[in-house]
Amino acid sequence: MPNYHRFRVEGGTYFLTVITYHRRPFLVTSSAQKILHDAWETAQMRFPFETVAVRLLPDHLHCIWKLPANDSNYSIRWRMIKKLFTVRYLKEVGLEEPRNESRVKRHEAAIWQRRYWEHTILDEDDFEAHLDYIHFNPIKHGLVEQVADWKWSSFHKYVHEGIYDINWVGGDEGRLKGFPFD
Secondary structure: OOOOOOOOOOOOEEEEEEEEHHHOOOOOOHHHHHHHHHHHHHHHHHOOOEEEEEEEOOOEEEEEEEOOOOOOOHHHHHHHHHHHHHHHHHHHOOOOOOOOHHHHHOOOOOOEOOOOEEEEOOOHHHHHHHHHHHHHHHHHOOOOOOHHHOOOEOHHHHHHOOOOOOOOOOOOOOOOOOOOOO
8 A cells, every 4th residue: 555645834835636536526516515615614613724725626626725833734624524525415415426345345435536636835936826727727627718607716706806807717927926925
């Protein structure tokens, strides 16, 4: 079994990606959105973090989190969100992929992939690149032609704050210079 080592910085900012099991496209259903929102808020109350950016697609989500000083444990937050979501989703919706032998043996539901992607944001340029990636992603996947047309995203918050133009479609190098990055 692989031995994964994650880079951790106390008070760090992280780009994270979680994917549904077998990339099943259910995350933008109204029931999944509500359950995910509630699980996210519960985890945020128990283990505080700032959601800097987020974008939800049918089969995965990307986000940027800022953790409190003296805290680098994003894993406990994902574990809680995935667990709360899974328990409630199975209870209320009941849809699950067939489980393989390994998932049955470990008593795991077939809702999420086991692992997730994490990248520690290194500097302002890295932050800008990941913020743009999150918001451009629905275009990349062919779901919309304009970033503003995808409603499951923090893009509109950044438009309201004057960071993005409503018609932004990528490629604005230096657009976030001076953005408050710690």
